[in-house]
Amino acid sequence: MKRSKKIKGVTLALANQKGGVGKSVSSTNLCCAFANLGLKVLLVDADYQGNSSAQIGIKQQAIDLEKTISVAFFEQKAAESIWLKTKFDNVYAVGADQDFSEFNNSFLAQPGSHGIMRDWLIKAREEFDIIVIDTHPSLDLTFTNVMVAADYYVLPLFAEADSLDALRVMFKNVKMIKDKLNPTLHVLGCFVTKYDKSITVHRMFLEAIEKLGKQVGMPLLGTVPFSKAVPTSCAMENPIVHGQSKLPISEAYTRLAKLILPELKLNRRGRSPNTPALDKDTLKRFRKELGDTPSLEKMPVPSLVLEEEMHGL
Ligand SMILES: Nc1ncnc2c1ncn2[C@@H]1O[C@H](COP(=O)(O)OP(=O)(O)OP(=O)(O)O)[C@@H](O)[C@H]1O
Numbered sequence: 001m002k003r004s005k006k007i008k009g010v011t012l013a014l015a016n017q018k019g020g021v022g023k024s025v026s027s028t029n030l031c032c033a034f035a036n037l038g039l040k041v042l043l044v045d046a047d048y049q050g051n052s053s054a055q056i057g058i059k060q061q062a063i064d065l066e067k068t069i070s071v072a073f074f075e076q077k078a079a080e081s082i083w084l085k086t087k088f089d090n091v092y093a094v095g096a097d098q099d100f101s102e103f104n105n106s107f108l109a110q111p112g113s114h115g116i117m118r119d120w121l122i123k124a125r126e127e128f129d130i131i132v133i134d135t136h137p138s139l140d141l142t143f144t145n146v147m148v149a150a151d152y153y154v155l156p157l158f159a160e161a162d163s164l165d166a167l168r169v170m171f172k173n174v175k176m177i178k179d180k181l182n183p184t185l186h187v188l189g190c191f192v193t194k195y196d197k198s199i200t201v202h203r204m205f206l207e208a209i210e211k212l213g214k215q216v217g218m219p220l221l222g223t224v225p226f227s228k229a230v231p232t233s234c235a236m237e238n239p240i241v242h243g244q245s246k247l248p249i250s251e252a253y254t255r256l257a258k259l260i261l262p263e264l265k266l267n268r269r270g271r272s273p274n275t276p277a278l279d280k281d282t283l284k285r286f287r288k289e290l291g292d293t294p295s296l297e298k299m300p301v302p303s304l305v306l307e308e309e310m311h312g313l
Pocket residue numbers: 018019020021022023024025026047049051135136137193194195224225226227228230231234249
């Protein structure tokens with residue numbers, strides 16, 4: 001497959017302090033979608049649960065070969081010595097295991113501990129077009145490391161009651177990291193996973209997320225539909241985008257990758273940290289393609305919740 005020449009060594013983090021919102025499923029599917037678009041991709045599983053490296057099929061191999069992210073950090077092994085080729089063209093991955101849960105305790109007191117992952121990924125930036133980092137659901141040293149290593153950030157979340165809270169919390173934390181540790185970090189926006197437009201509450205919260213996202217600079221990029229095929233694809237270690245490209249969920253991930261990709265081509269070092277990564281026209285174009293996002297006028301908005309959240313910011 002022909003590789004894109006326009007982007008190189010960009011890091012993209014998927015994080016949400018809330019668990020089970022689709023970070024891992026989205027990471028693996030976005031990796032395959034980016035590879036389908038011609039990029040050489042590295043998935044870094046920075047979650048001791050090891051879900052994304054399992055879903056992409058290399059977790060056990062990484063453990064057997066002692067080439068996990070834990071070995072890399074605890075035995076000071078270079079990234080290039082532990083990343084593994086997956087069965088998917090142009091997709092490589094760093095696997096994680098339970099031992100990685102010791103990362104926070106082990107490095108907390110070390111000077112410069114927030115920059116460990118950033119430094120560790122220097123060689124990977126030369127080798128890969130894009131590095132996608134999956135995280136565990138927590139705001140700890142691992143999270144800070146991922147966000148310091150990241151050039152771009154997307155927030156996956158549900159269209160449910162506590163998602164507004166997650167949006168608010170993540171906004172505050174990312175802003176803090178941007179202000180203090182990584183001024184070139186760009187927030188691309190958020191996207192709603194497991195979305196079912198036939199559920200009224202999902203439509204209502206999608207509206208609320210869109211409004212709040214606009215206010216805090218985390219624009220809604222789109223929705224990924226609920227799909228019964230996900231558990232099987234995870235168990236079969238075969239991300240849906242790869243195996244079942246015609247399903248609506250695969251199309252949604254491909255659309256998301258296509259939306260994100262042109263933004264990553266921009267030279268991040270040349271852009272002011274305060275400039276939003278996504279311009280209005282790109283967003284408008286994507287929203288038009290998306291089609292299933294209800295218009296603000298038509299849908300009821302849980303305004304009480306929304307106002308409360310906005311004042312909290
Ligand atoms: N679009 C979807 N449709 C149906 N099920 C989904 C979808 N996306 C994710 N899931 C399921 O939801 C659960 C959580 O997904 P996932 O593991 O990706 O979340 P996570 O945010 O990475 O979780 P954690 O915080 O524990 O790392 C999994 O069982 C997964 O199979």
